[in-house]
Amino acid sequence: MSAVPQQTVTVNPLIALDKISVRIDDRDILKNVDFALHEREIVTLIGPNGAGKSTLIKVLLGIVKANSGKIHSHKKLKFSYVPQKFNPSHSLPLRVQDLLALEHCDADIKAEIIRDTGITRLQDCKVQQLSGGERQRVLLARALLRLPDVLVLDEPMQGLDIQSEAELYEYVRSLPIKYGCAVLMVSHDLQWVMQGTHRVVCLNKHICCSGLPENVQQHPEYQAIFGTNRVFYQHHHDHCAHGDSATPCQHDPRPHIHPEPEA
Numbered sequence: 001m002s003a004v005p006q007q008t009v010t011v012n013p014l015i016a017l018d019k020i021s022v023r024i025d026d027r028d029i030l031k032n033v034d035f036a037l038h039e040r041e042i043v044t045l046i047g048p049n050g051a052g053k054s055t056l057i058k059v060l061l062g063i064v065k066a067n068s069g070k071i072h073s074h075k076k077l078k079f080s081y082v083p084q085k086f087n088p089s090h091s092l093p094l095r096v097q098d099l100l101a102l103e104h105c106d107a108d109i110k111a112e113i114i115r116d117t118g119i120t121r122l123q124d125c126k127v128q129q130l131s132g133g134e135r136q137r138v139l140l141a142r143a144l145l146r147l148p149d150v151l152v153l154d155e156p157m158q159g160l161d162i163q164s165e166a167e168l169y170e171y172v173r174s175l176p177i178k179y180g181c182a183v184l185m186v187s188h189d190l191q192w193v194m195q196g197t198h199r200v201v202c203l204n205k206h207i208c209c210s211g212l213p214e215n216v217q218q219h220p221e222y223q224a225i226f227g228t229n230r231v232f233y234q235h236h237h238d239h240c241a242h243g244d245s246a247t248p249c250q251h252d253p254r255p256h257i258h259p260e261p262e263a
């Protein structure tokens, strides 16, 4: 069983891609891709480098136009996207609090998101000067402040240390219930992501297979790409991951990411 409580999947998906194909410079990037994301669902997109994962996300976000196929959605959706790379211009110095102020959100929720993503003490820092891990936290906070219907995370663990990575997964897992969003995540980190996801979709220009993590790893196309030794790691948290301690966090039992230690 997946380690995440299964959601009741509604009949109507929030958004569905129907036979989407994308060609760039006469190369097939996506071929006949059917994909659906349901309310409050956590879906992880996996696949080898160049499989078209970022392109699929960009089609969903409307950044890339498909050459053929249809996108269905029964309401106008609010998306938040945390990209793989974000390099803010040095010619436009921006403090973290200025970046966060661009999203309008209830003050209590904003305070909660800032606290839970561990960025309270970064408010006066310039975005350009943040470490990779700090930047990821700030981008996640900013994405959440939009209170999106769909939160899209493209390899969000980049730059995070192992401790923060575990906390971030735990935190992401709590988001659909806390803020009512669906989460679509791209990740190469099979061990950690699979135990936090409702459904896995394996892409290699076309959808190779999809379903529960434990079923997908038995699929021949999955095994052809990733081999048979990549068994998903099942980890059960009843504690937050800070301090290398397995004892429950005394000060705050809610999923949250701890701030990076001060230098």
Ligand SMILES: Nc1ncnc2c1ncn2[C@@H]1O[C@H](COP(=O)(O)OP(=O)(O)OP(=O)(O)O)[C@@H](O)[C@H]1O
Pocket: 024, 025, 029, 047, 048, 049, 050, 051, 052, 053, 054, 055, 056
């Ligand atoms: N704007 C573009 N122009 C030309 N080729 C592109 C463009 N965008 C993507 N591609 C090509 O499409 C293919 C899929 O790229 P994409 O970034 O979607 O893959 P990915 O699965 O996200 O890869 P990775 O895991 O390495 O991030 C790649 O071969 C890439 O070079």
